[in-house]
Amino acid sequence: MDLFSTFYSNLALGMGEAVTLSNLWYCLIGVTLGCLVGVLPGLGSIITISLLLPITYHLPTSGALIMLCGVYFGADYGGGTTSILLGIPGHPAAAVDVLDGYPMTKQGRGGVALFMKTVASAWGSMVGIVLLMLFAPILSNFALQFGPAEYCALMLLGLVAASTVGQGSPVKGVAMMVVGLILGTVGTDINTGELRFNFGLMELSDGVGLIPIAMGIFALAEVIKSVSNPSDTSMQTKFRLRDQLPTREDWRRSFGPMLRGSGLGAFFGTLPGTSGGMATFLAYSVEKRISKHPEEFGKGAIEGIAAPEACNNAGVGTAFIPTLTLGIPGDAIMALILAALVIQGIQPGPQVMTSHPELFWGLIVSFWIGNIFLVILNIPLIGIWVRLLQIPYNLLFPAIILFTCIGVYSTNRNVFDLYALFVFGLMGCGMLLLRLEAVPLLLGFVLGPAFEEYLRRALLLSRGDYGVFIEQPISLAALSVAALVLASSVWSFLRRRRKLAIATLNEGSQ
Amino acid sequence: MKSFDKQDMIAGAVLGAFGMFVAIYAVRNYEFGTTASMGPGYFPAVLGGILAILGLIIMLLSIRHIPSAEVWQAPFGLRPLLAVLVAVLVFASLILKLGLVPATIALSLVAALAEPKFRFQKAILLGVSLSLLSWLIFKVGLKMPLSAFVF
Incomplete structure (x- = not known):
């Protein structure tokens, strides 16, 4: 009963924080902006959140976080819209919607697909948020007892997992994560006060800025790539609002996939590095395997929309569990949200829930409100989103460059940051050229300073004995899982490569 | 081989x-x-x-051990790369010396070079409307300390 009453009072606290006129307004701005950028190809939530980060300096803490999280949820809803209507995914996680959503549009059932996507997303979000509400307080209580060795091992697990799930070679992913850690060491060493890697530049004494890095390697590189490959996004099909309502048969067929999808998504959301499509494809293939009519998949099966969307949004909710309770982000977006916390002067970690309960619970209540906004916004506004796709990219991209520059400059009112942006833009292009991934670098950079600090503290306490990481059960478990993840991803990468090589060999001999 | x-x-x-x-x-x-x-x-x-x-x-x-059939193709062109990056440099060098409006117009002009067909009038028009927009958003709306013109 006691548990229930604290739960209730926490919820009331959150309500008081989130249901103020200004925070409702930030939430609405966030989700609308998120939907908008989710719909526009080449503008995802990572770019938008890094563009908005400088603005959060000027906002109150809860408002800033509510807005950024709103963008994250909104982009998730919006990203599937273009997948279904045009066959072009707005962001990678929505790619799976193309498989059945686009065929449904061609059959004139695009509206039904969009409606079901919205329902499945809302259901998935609800599952994710409920799990976040239940497990975050337990985990953060537990985490308060963690020592530096446990933190170190958990961070390493997060970093390894996030760097090995990408498309390419896991070795390259881990290498980019190390590059990120190295970039994180630039600036003043907190233990000795000595300046590291500043090469005589006083501007680097506080380290390299996160905002120039994120904007350079994500936004600028993405703009350069998109300008080079102009795509034709003219709308082919027309649909009417009244065609959007699913039939009873559609509902019946979507119910099970939504349940299973949200379960899968909730589980994978808590694991670092698994967001961004992997879990949604898994949910899709599970449905295809257990379906009584697998032949319909890929030709417009409603299950192919319901399961991945529920999975995706459940993962969005549970991804906040490690981020908010441990301060360990699972992906680039979570890393940016942690950075927003730091900008507001709050050190991420398990103490956030006890020292800033109004922020944590306010954020959770705002997730509910944001999802309600999104359901209301999405159904009538689909027509507008589609029309927005017709904004030509040659008008959009100078605006993106401009907002990137103003955002970077205004963070510290420092022109040096603009030159840093230039350097990281160049580096981002070099990384595209060599197929090196940006996400592990950003995660390494964000976690680097804390990782070094915990490592130094753990080894100081153990008097220089590395055995401390194996003696503690939690750190041993985390390190074993990290080793397992690394080994399995290297193994599957080598196997995939061999298969590809054999395939090309066969092709060549024919 | x-x-x-x-x-x-x-x-x-x-x-x-x-x-x-x-x-x-x-x-x-x-x-x-x-x-x-x-x-x-x-x-x-x-x-x-x-x-x-x-x-x-x-x-x-x-x-x-087996030559890959994949051809290494750069995911972007040299022209967009230079135009976008130089646009950032131009903005960086003008923002304090001339102010937000001239820096924005210069940025739009340079950025427009990224496209295969450069249209001067369109780029100027875009630059002027973007500077107005950014002045409204960042200066009027968010009250950031930026000056529109520096003389």
């Missing part, structure tokens, strides 16, 4: 060289300390060493 995956070969070489540089620079310039009491050089030196080894592994893995 052996061949190299050029992309991975270069990536490994660049990362490995960077790692080696970081490790050597850290060892030479910063106190290493001991494991129990790390100096400022310990962590970067170890990271640099790890990166150098990873670079070497990437280079070794780039050796293929």
Whole structure:
């Protein structure tokens, strides 16, 4: 009963924080902006959140976080819209919607697909948020007892997992994560006060800025790539609002996939590095395997929309569990949200829930409100989103460059940051050229300073004995899982490569 | 018959060289300390060493026994690359000297060069409307300390 009453009072606290006129307004701005950028190809939530980060300096803490999280949820809803209507995914996680959503549009059932996507997303979000509400307080209580060795091992697990799930070679992913850690060491060493890697530049004494890095390697590189490959996004099909309502048969067929999808998504959301499509494809293939009519998949099966969307949004909710309770982000977006916390002067970690309960619970209540906004916004506004796709990219991209520059400059009112942006833009292009991934670098950079600090503290306490990481059960478990993840991803990468090589060999001999 | 995956070969070489540089620079310039009491050089030196080894592994893995059918194609063109990056530099050099409006117009002009067909009037028009928009958003709306013109 006691548990229930604290739960209730926490919820009331959150309500008081989130249901103020200004925070409702930030939430609405966030989700609308998120939907908008989710719909526009080449503008995802990572770019938008890094563009908005400088603005959060000027906002109150809860408002800033509510807005950024709103963008994250909104982009998730919006990203599937273009997948279904045009066959072009707005962001990678929505790619799976193309498989059945686009065929449904061609059959004139695009509206039904969009409606079901919205329902499945809302259901998935609800599952994710409920799990976040239940497990975050337990985990953060537990985490308060963690020592530096446990933190170190958990961070390493997060970093390894996030760097090995990408498309390419896991070795390259881990290498980019190390590059990120190295970039994180630039600036003043907190233990000795000595300046590291500043090469005589006083501007680097506080380290390299996160905002120039994120904007350079994500936004600028993405703009350069998109300008080079102009795509034709003219709308082919027309649909009417009244065609959007699913039939009873559609509902019946979507119910099970939504349940299973949200379960899968909730589980994978808590694991670092698994967001961004992997879990949604898994949910899709599970449905295809257990379906009584697998032949319909890929030709417009409603299950192919319901399961991945529920999975995706459940993962969005549970991804906040490690981020908010441990301060360990699972992906680039979570890393940016942690950075927003730091900008507001709050050190991420398990103490956030006890020292800033109004922020944590306010954020959770705002997730509910944001999802309600999104359901209301999405159904009538689909027509507008589609029309927005017709904004030509040659008008959009100078605006993106401009907002990137103003955002970077205004963070510290420092022109040096603009030159840093230039350097990281160049580096981002070099990384595209060599197929090196940006996400592990950003995660390494964000976690680097804390990782070094915990490592130094753990080894100081153990008097220089590395055995401390194996003696503690939690750190041993985390390190074993990290080793397992690394080994399995290297193994599957080598196997995939061999298969590809054999395939090309066969092709060549024919 | 052996061949190299050029992309991975270069990536490994660049990362490995960077790692080696970081490790050597850290060892030479910063106190290493001991494991129990790390100096400022310990962590970067170890990271640099790890990166150098990873670079070497990437280079070794780039050796293929079967030539890949994939053709290495740059995901972007040189012209957009230069136009976008120079636009940033132009903005950086003008924002304090001339102010937000001239810097924005210059940025739009340079950025418009990224497209195969450069249309001067359209770029100017876009620059003027963008400077108005950004002035309204950042100066009027968010009250950021930016001056529209500096004389």
